[in-house]
Amino acid sequence: MVFYLPHDCHEVCYLPHDCQVFEEDEACQVFGEDTCQFFEEDDKVITRGKWMPRRKAEALAAAAFVLAASLKRSLGSRSTAFSSAKKSLVSRSITFSSVRKSVALSKLQQQHQQQQFPLPVQPYSYSAFEQWFKAQRWEGKDLALTPSWSWFGISEALNGPHSEWFAGHDMEVVTVVAKHINRFLFMESIMRGGNEESQASLAMHLLILKLLEQDLVSGGRAIRALDVGCGTGWLLQAFALMNKNPGSRISGFDIDIDGVQLAQSLLSQPSAISWPLSPAALGPEQQRQQRQKRQKQRQQQQQQGQQQQQQQLQQQLPLQAPSVFRADLLKLGFGLEADARQELLPEGSFQVVNLGMAVLGEESEAFSVLTRLLAEGGCLTVPVCVRPVCVDGKCSADFRLYRRRGDTLIQEAGGYTVSFIAPLDQPKAGKQYTPLLGSRSPSVGAEI
Structure with missing residues (x-):
């Protein structure tokens, strides 16, 4: 599973491409096993931690602000660790499936454009x-x-x-x-x-x-x-x-x-x-x-x-x-x-x-x-x-x-x-x- 996390736990993540991307094992290393207990194997949005899987994030991007609020409560005591982990992750951004993120962003933009383009009623008059x-x-x-x-x-x-x-x-x-x-x-x-x-x-x-x-x-x-x-x-x-x-x-x-x-x-x-x-x-x-x-x-x-x-x-x-x-x-x-x-x-x-x-x-x-x-x-x-x-x-x-x-x-x-x-x-x-x-x-x- 892939999860989205805001760049800063005090910020709001409005769209998937505004977030950091974490694989499950990487997220566990950063936030500890106690955080990973919230992960569900059926690939659904987690109710307690409010983590959003990649597939669901594209459809539920509007709900991403819940993630920031939840992380602030659950990770407040680990802000120092989170900051250092974030720097480490930024330095390794190329290793975090950059090609996959680019493709996903392109797909999202294409879907957004298609949704935005209106079509007149048919039959035409x-x-x-x-x-x-x-x-x-x-x-x-x-x-x-x-x-x-x-x-x-x-x-x-x-x-x-x-x-x-x-x-x-x-x-x-x-x-x-x-x-x-x-x-x-x-x-x-x-x-x-x-x-x-x-x-x-x-x-x-x-x-x-x-x-x-x-x-x-x-x-x-x-x-x-x-x-x-x-x-x-x-x-x-x-x-x-x-x-x-x-x-x-x-x-x-x-x-x-x-x-x-x-x-x-x-x-x-x-x-x-x-x-x-x-x-x-x-x-x-x-x-x-x-x-x-x-x-x-x-x-x-x-x-x-x-x-x-x-x-x-x-x-x-x-x-x-x-x-x-x-x-x-x-x-x-x-x-x-x-x-x-x-x-x-x-x-x-x-x-x-x-x-x-x-x-x-x-x-x-x-x-x-x-x-x-x-x-x-x-x-x-x-x-x-x-x-x-x-x-x-x-x-x-x-x-x-x-x-x-x-x-x-x-x-x-x-x-x-x-x-x-x-x-x-x-x-x-x-x-x-x-x-x-x-x-x-x-x-x-x-x-x-």
Whole structure:
């Protein structure tokens, strides 16, 4: 058995890692056999001496103050011996299972973090989530990055500092789609890990959806859409909901394999979106299926639990989870084998392409590579640096929308000042790729 003892018998031991650790035989040597008579072989907390075994101490750390009071009474006459023993034990701290204590502390901290991280009620709905989120005391949580409602508040994003981005535009469809996506799920890893750069702001995402709305809706036709640097995958889920056609291929890639696996996992979860989808978020075929099965669903919902309801509704709707794979925009052929490149990123095949990092200019090879992915009439949304890259790796950029018309690439939208990461190792277009843009301004039109 292993027991915890405060560093000083006059102190209070609140947590196991604030205490000295003693094996049973060592404790007997320090405090004498009369103290050891209180030890029980069934590994339970001792009632008289108030010693706590290691396993129980993790669960009963709050009761550790009893130990200090008990030791003060029972060991008062041996304070001198205790002091010398403590010094001896400190000098031999490495021998007292330092590895085991480190592992136990790590486990305790991990359990503490898991207990502190709150989860919203299920099934997900935006209104219920808003009430739940605002009721939490986030400052007291053990999180690497404390969330704020600005991460999730759609109305606040539309009417906040970037309200001019959305002025005069009907944002109803974008709003409905955004409210159906469980953004908290896609932000959880950021709260835990603290890497805020892996996800764009909500206002930025809403701007992208606003610019691409017509191309994503596309009259219900099947399309191919690509998000380059997709992060946790929120934007991919939004692309899929806005398009609604089960024949579409919505995909994204990122350079980090762990991030790719995380995005794949999140996009496959039933809790990623709220079910059932409202009519505004459904295509005509999906609305027809919903009407036919509505009565049957009501009967089934009375007999099934919430999780089963979510899974069944997801199976009934012809929505497919977007695909995510690993690739590198800055490498030749995206760092893929020829067959994989042709399957995943064929040139001239995408109606929608979005880039999640800034390019250094229209003459950069990264920009050229992306434009060659566009099908006839396809569009590219991309931040283009208008100032040098700062020391933090970001640049002030103009967020633009380009469209391919025959042999010409035209800038249809721009003037949105943003800040994006801009890798400095972007080569200019060389022999491998012919720049799609000529020397003329894309706002006027450029020949290939």
